[in-house]
Amino acid sequence: MKAMILAAGRGERMRPLTDTTPKPLVTIKDKPLIAYHIERLVAAGIVDIVINHAHLGEQIEAALGDGQQWGANIVYSPEPEGGLETAGGILQALPLLGAEPFLVVNGDVWTDYDFSALSSFALNECLAHLVLVNNPVHNLAGDFYLSSAAKVEEQGDSEALTFSGISVLHPHLLSGVSAGRSKLAPLFRAAMQQHKVSGEYYAGDWQDIGTLARLESLRNK
Numbered sequence: 001m002k003a004m005i006l007a008a009g010r011g012e013r014m015r016p017l018t019d020t021t022p023k024p025l026v027t028i029k030d031k032p033l034i035a036y037h038i039e040r041l042v043a044a045g046i047v048d049i050v051i052n053h054a055h056l057g058e059q060i061e062a063a064l065g066d067g068q069q070w071g072a073n074i075v076y077s078p079e080p081e082g083g084l085e086t087a088g089g090i091l092q093a094l095p096l097l098g099a100e101p102f103l104v105v106n107g108d109v110w111t112d113y114d115f116s117a118l119s120s121f122a123l124n125e126c127l128a129h130l131v132l133v134n135n136p137v138h139n140l141a142g143d144f145y146l147s148s149a150a151k152v153e154e155q156g157d158s159e160a161l162t163f164s165g166i167s168v169l170h171p172h173l174l175s176g177v178s179a180g181r182s183k184l185a186p187l188f189r190a191a192m193q194q195h196k197v198s199g200e201y202y203a204g205d206w207q208d209i210g211t212l213a214r215l216e217s218l219r220n221k
Helices: 033-043 057-064 085-097 185-193 212-219
Strands: 003-006 048-053 073-078 102-106 109-111 128-133 162-169 197-202 206-208
Touching: 003 033, 003 085, 033 048, 033 057, 033 102, 048 057, 048 085, 057 073, 073 085, 109 162, 128 185, 185 197, 206 212
Parallel strands: 003 048, 003 102, 048 073, 128 197
Antiparallel strands: 102 162, 109 206, 128 162
């Protein structure tokens, strides 16, 4: 399985830090945030990694290179300034990802999730598999519901959970999407209407590093 790390975000809520440093390169214990993902992917046996970038993307390529220092094979999918949103970025990268399901992880999350759980994941009839986590304080309402049949739905009887930014996607999820800027959430919701999104709950360490305050909180752990 191949993986894609989403690293094209501007990081507006982390300015002025992200005016000069792309968000995936902010450091935790003197190591770039994105390096933790690369290490965990390689440890799970996932060595072919696609990274998209837009804002200050040349810094990302200079810092990570071809991935050999981690035993990875990294290729890049550059996007225009402002990026293509999540679905647009993944669509552009599909020629690099191939025709089989692939793992996707947001470059701005911190987690101890074991990617080996997904390294050979079979989607079967589904178009996506989402990892859901407890709701952080900035998203107390949650995003989606996990049914007793391990399907992700827009409505449910239990408490909604938060999408972690970790998923396995089938290229067919993006069928019919036109090149350019487009969001991923509407594609998830359309697939949920067909009961083609499976999911799992993860109770381990996960944080969305979307603001300077959250970054400092993580650094001080």
